[in-house]
Amino acid sequence: MDRLPSPIASLSADAAAGKRDAMTSDAPRPEARSPRGFVDRRARDLTAERKILAAVAEVYERYGFEALDTPAFEFADALGKFLPDADRPNEGVFALQDDDEQWMALRYDLTAPLARFAAQNWETLAKPFRRYAFGTVWRNEKPGPGRYREFVQCDADTVGSARPEADAEIIAMAVAGLEAAGLPAGSAIVKINNRKLLNGLMTAAGVTSEGQKLVVLRAVDKLDRLGPDGVRLLLGEGRKDESGDFTKGAGLTAAAAERVLAFTAAGTGDRAGTLARLADVIGGSAEGDEGLAELAAIDAALAGLGVGADRAAFDPSVVRGLEYYTGAVFEAELLLQTTDDRGQPMRFGSIGGGGRYDDLVARFTGERTPATGFSFGVTRLAAALKAAGRDLAADSRGPVVVLVLDQERMADYMAVAGELRAAGLAAEVYLGTSGMRPQMKYADRRLSPAAVIIGGDEFAAGTVTLKDLDLGRELASGVTDNAAWRAERPGQMTVPRAELVAAVRKIVESQP
């Protein structure tokens, strides 16, 4: 594959297309901005996210998961949810028609492409197939503050194992991944539920219609906000809020509502205790018993892996995603209190989630294929780490800047930078055309640890002058006169040329 302009043929095509003529044409100049919901990311954020991905990849590979990259585009029908059937197929996804009129769409998650990949390669894969993926996903939704239309997800899934141990492995790996990324142990917990338990509960509570079930789920999801009393109303006849608005309830009997509340309250303490309490509430329903047996196996496997209830607990109040998943459901939550934009304390909340979904591959093959996985957003995890006091980018410094005082000695300045780099120190020669003071300002804005100053005196004496910029940063900002500044020399020292590397290293290593 050739990423360069191809030889001469397309040279002329480029010229014909006016590649270089745009400036001189009369066409209006385009505005320099990005489409809504798309953002540039600078070094600071990228450094933090790369550290997260590297740490997580190492953990996931240690669990036997292999990396997989799928293309940004899938055929729209392979994504399933968003079949283009109108003039504007862009509902939720970014879709376009290929030359052959087929609709393609940018992936909106990494699960649908995995399902396509697994179906396509099922015969040749070693099964169960464990893979992890980092990848950009795109959602054609209304952007908002902190809500982008492009972001990076990190997924890990096992396809082809119906064993609860596969769920347990995913959970343990998620815990290990989050901790490797920098979350202090105990600052996050993976909460585990099972759709089958919920189905068992619905049977036990006499809920039959999908509509009524949805109202029950919505009520349970408000437990944090309304407390048991508010939810009890929503499970029964309904609830009037502070503004006087009335929300119609699920219409359960009082006994059934208590059963639902007991179910949601069962998730405290150790996992075995939760299972025992749950058995009291939903025991006897066939599907409920199946869910309990799966959770018991997950408990045993987690215990084998050394993951206690402080890191992975059963919590029947987790209902998010339950309609999507077919068995176990996981949600990773940051337990720390943080503050919102107005300084108010708030729970940080979810930092990732997953579960068992046995139907996705079947969309292609017609055969139900067991699968389970966990997913997190890298930007959100970086924010969680920051909230937990682990700023991975805090140590990101700029390069040492070699100032240019004599235009005739550029090759010498380049050699100085080269020597520092060869010693593993980030360094650059100032390549603008400004004088001393703007060069110092430049070094300052680059967050440089040190400036190397070599003028006529230094060249003559075979020395270099070094400036510790952390030490001198505040003073330097007030300097208006080059001569005075040189005389004052805050944080400045002159050393023999041969001691350049050692002296710079000493400054760099003395700084945070």
Added chain:
Amino acid sequence: MDRLPSPIASLSADAAAGKRDAMTSDAPRPEARSPRGFVDRRARDLTAERKILAAVAEVYERYGFEALDTPAFEFADALGKFLPDADRPNEGVFALQDDDEQWMALRYDLTAPLARFAAQNWETLAKPFRRYAFGTVWRNEKPGPGRYREFVQCDADTVGSARPEADAEIIAMAVAGLEAAGLPAGSAIVKINNRKLLNGLMTAAGVTSEGQKLVVLRAVDKLDRLGPDGVRLLLGEGRKDESGDFTKGAGLTAAAAERVLAFTAAGTGDRAGTLARLADVIGGSAEGDEGLAELAAIDAALAGLGVGADRAAFDPSVVRGLEYYTGAVFEAELLLQTTDDRGQPMRFGSIGGGGRYDDLVARFTGERTPATGFSFGVTRLAAALKAAGRDLAADSRGPVVVLVLDQERMADYMAVAGELRAAGLAAEVYLGTSGMRPQMKYADRRLSPAAVIIGGDEFAAGTVTLKDLDLGRELASGVTDNAAWRAERPGQMTVPRAELVAAVRKIVESQP
């Protein structure tokens, strides 16, 4: 930002959209495949490419270049070349209309987004602005063997410096990056030319029209294939090839043609010698002299950086990209002879390129802004490394596989895997439902270094049996009987449970 299904509202939306109903609906099943020109990439390739990117990033940061990520989408008018003005705007790019009817397109390189970013943030950037970027780019072209519509580029650019030293720095950094990625020193060279030299040559050779210039460039580009005699014909009246087809020439006088040939032949040996020979050919033309002065400064800076002509040479025969760039042009070439699909020797050729382009930012700001950069394709560099005998993925092994012989002891098997992982060894429990032999086959296909076998005997005796799979791989493939296989025990040993980690580590470390 929330990457999970949002609570209950969109739960019901998911249900309404039939996310889980696809399997049971009567709709035809989609075929599991990717659009043309898009490919899945497995762990082996990804491992190699990640190593390249990590090594190059380290070098580029040591040169003071900061990471930048821009979005996949830009406004189509910001990309410039491909203004959508028809019903099918997808000429060369993947474009679609946003909700507000504005055309957006996926970036086709990383330079246009950099120009947009630099124009947008010019006031607040520390200048000169050095950035590097890894990123997927998309080209809506006809795919072919090894020619994809999506690939990863790695770019480094300096914006805001007109100094030739900025070009030299980019060249030295490209050399260092390629070597850090694994290319043996001496296996590649960066060839440097300058558009101004070529313009000077055209003046000296009496070429005036753009059309004639293009014919001259095309002729020079065929030097490798046709040799000087063939090119001489193409520079003059024209040339008849073996099939009898006649290609009309540029119509230069014999003296002018010799001048062009002398120009292209000037690039042998050291850089100063090349400059002297070039001065003979084009000296006196104002633009030519300017180009020569720039190359002389690049030579001095490269010398300061310790980069000799064996790694970065002046080569006036490099014409690729000259129409696009405004000054210096670079092309990195792998010097090794490799073989093509039919085993014929071939030159691997270009592995990256770049140059100075002073017009791009001006598209937005109207002000000419000096910039210079280098770009390579990651997949192509990985192929070059392979051709140079450096297969970065050669050491990619699978995890240790813990076999499951007793379904009741799953938690114990999980604990064994956990113990190995805690010791830094990649390990997994077999989570399928098959018997002993398929489990061994699975471990084999995973390229596992070792299998851990714990059955009733081992549990009773407090031991584990380990199998060195490299040692036993060939023998194992012939086994048809489990009992016989266990009796034969090729590459197999039994150790006390407490020695598990040490014994596995010994096997893993004994393997390539």
